Amino acid sequence: MELQKFTYDNKIARLFMNATILWGIVGMLVGLTIALELVLPLMSGGVSWLSFGRLRPLHTNAVIFAFVGNGMFTGIYYSAPRLLKTAMYSELLGRIHFWGWQLIIVAAALTLPFGFTVGKEYAELEWPIDIAIALIWVVFGLNLIMTTVKRRTKHIYVAIWFYIATFVTVAVLHIVNSINLPVSLLKSYPIYAGIQDALVQWWYGHNAVAFFLTTPYLGLMYYFIPKAANRPVYSYKLSIIHFWALIFLYIWAGPHHLLYTALPDWAQALGVVFSVMLIAPSWGGMINGLLTLRGAWDKVRESPVLKMFVVAVTAYGMSTFEGPLLSLKSVNALSHFTDWTIAHVHIGALGWNGMMTFGMLYWLMPRLYKTQLFSTKLANWHFWLAKTGMLFFAIPLYFAGFTQSLMWKEFTAEGYLKYPNFIETVTQVIPMYWLRVLGGTLYITGVIMMIYNLIMTAKAGTFVPTEEDEAPALEAQPVHTDRGHRIIEGKPLLFTLLALVAILIGGIVEFLPMFMIKSNVPTISSVQPYTPLELEGRDIYLRDGCYTCHSQMVRPFRSEVERYGDYSKAGESVYDHPFQFGSKRTGPDLAREGVKGGPMYKPNSWHYNHFMSPQKMVAESIMPPFPWLINNDLDYSSIAKKISVMQTLGVPYPDGFENQAKDHLLKQANEIAQGLRNEGIEVADTKEVIALIAYIQRLGTDIHKTDNTSAFTNK
Amino acid sequence: MKIIATALEGIAGIEWYPIIGLFIFLIFFIILVIRVMNLNQDDESEYSQLPLDNSDKFMKEQKNHVN
Structure with a gap:
């Protein structure tokens, strides 16, 4: 077979890598600032754009879309061409994607603190930025899918499926949840109202966690853990099954964010059942990730990269076990509206996304610069600081959550609320908030050490802008009789369509009755529009x-x-x-x-x-x-x-x-x-x-x- | 949303669509599981080697070096 030569572009991976480092530290510092504001409320000094309510959306958006977003793109632009044995479809589309995404982040940073917001969590950005996100997302998707079309491998590796599912689903979620009617350039109202808006928002919010924070990172896990451990994934069969089950089930689980609310009971029950079922595919992924290291645990002891990955996958497992628990109505009655939720999401963000990103960066930087990591010792320090920071962050918040919820619910023997003043339940948890600040500080200290380590690594080496590889053309490869799942994998467009169908079914099942059956939202004649x-x-x-x-x-x-x-x-x-x-x-x-x-x-x-x-x-x-x-x-x-x-x-x-x-x-x-x-x-x-x-x-x-x-x- | 609701209400039997969708997926999933379980061992091993298949010169050069 004749081998074709082609090159991998490391420049685009490096651009995204630098961006994830920059926005990561910014997003985390904003997080630390608002954590401090909760214990030092006068800290904002009466400046509107420094107040908690304005900075909290900046923190969540920066960490989710800037830190994790650029992190996922780093991994995708590095791994996808190598897995598909081809250069990315278009270097230009890659550059448009990169600069467009950074402009969106800058636009978010220039609007959110100044109060330009739709007022829906994680979907706060106003309509012109929403349109920009949709366009840039399509650029990314086009580049990814066309790369799979022009690949030189017969089989599309499982990591790529996760990337494709990410593209398809985030596009659907973002568009459906962001349909707003503009009042002016930076002001709009969502077309949905009340309970319907809540349902759409949490369908989006929950699946933003699923398809922005989870599926792309599972893709990274399936590429970088085998790479770092130099051994194949534990079970490829498990990866196929857990992929389809995960993308199908996740989409139904959104209503668990609205338990005991005015959402109809049937919709709440649907959310709970599917949330509990989610444990199976989630743990399928975790087990597959951890067991990939079977027989290689000696390497984990020595490699900070693998240490980071192990903690990341374990945090994923903990988080995806806790999620279904929190969606049980009896647990949710306790946990909802408390700091328990904050602890839960930070196990995911600091543990799963953070540690996966750090592990990937420590693995990638020496390769992009053809050198060795500047200091393994420093990276190990980062690992322990990050781990300790996570624990100091999460454990106090779990206690804060339990404490506050139990205090809200406690009655005296005479039948009165034991803590009728809400403030009593706040002052009780202030020490926990201080510990959270300590945890966050430790975690950020580790990140600063990582930045120093990575800069010194880059300085010690020489950047390799492109890498050459060779493979036979796809047409030249022997044709197997396609069987089973292979038929789908060989056809990326059909695969994309099936993934889309899988994720649409759950959404439609939830939405149709809510929008069509009037009995779900009984009207109250005395309810009138706002003056x-x-x-x-x-x-x-x-x-x-x-x-x-x-x-x-x-x-x-x-x-x-x-x-x-x-x-x-x-x-x-x-x-x-x-x-x-x-x-x-x-x-x-x-x-x-x-x-x-x-x-x-x-x-x-x-x-x-x-x-x-x-x-x-x-x-x-x-x-x-x-x-x-x-x-x-x-x-x-x-x-x-x-x-x-x-x-x-x-x-x-x-x-x-x-x-x-x-x-x-x-x-x-x-x-x-x-x-x-x-x-x-x-x-x-x-x-x-x-x-x-x-x-x-x-x-x-x-x-x-x-x-x-x-x-x-x-x- | 009224526009969407009105358009949807005009479709006869729309309430069955999601249920049909769920069944289509379940059938797809059951067939998938059966097929995957019968996946050829050689194919499986070939697929799972894909990330390691690259001529990763760096890893070869650094063979004895642990990250």
């Missing part, structure tokens, strides 16, 4: 990331009904574009905040003073002050457009109301501001705080109204 001022206030609530610390979902537990008021109904959020159920209660739930006579109600003046200085109202509060709400004038210039967009989305404002919206807004603002002035607080009508107070005082009140006539007639 223009409340809508502006809601946008401020989104902008400042209030949802990162406050939920708006009272679950049907005695402890929650006692603490917050009546449990939340699906019909209450039908005009919420986007929904604001939240996922974490660093502060109390706000779903019934405005109910006069309810356990959560506070007067307007309390809220005003609380935004100015939370510690003035609750001495031990860890909420940062929001002085800009007091100082900033409310920008209501686009209120007519906002109302129009809401009307297009099906929110029943009366015809022509967009033209009256401004007057309506000013009238309501004057009423609230006058009330505050009567209490001695000097405030102008059109400050941002007035709108936010209007929104907060509206929360949860609709079902308590006795008068069901429209709030918008003759005002």
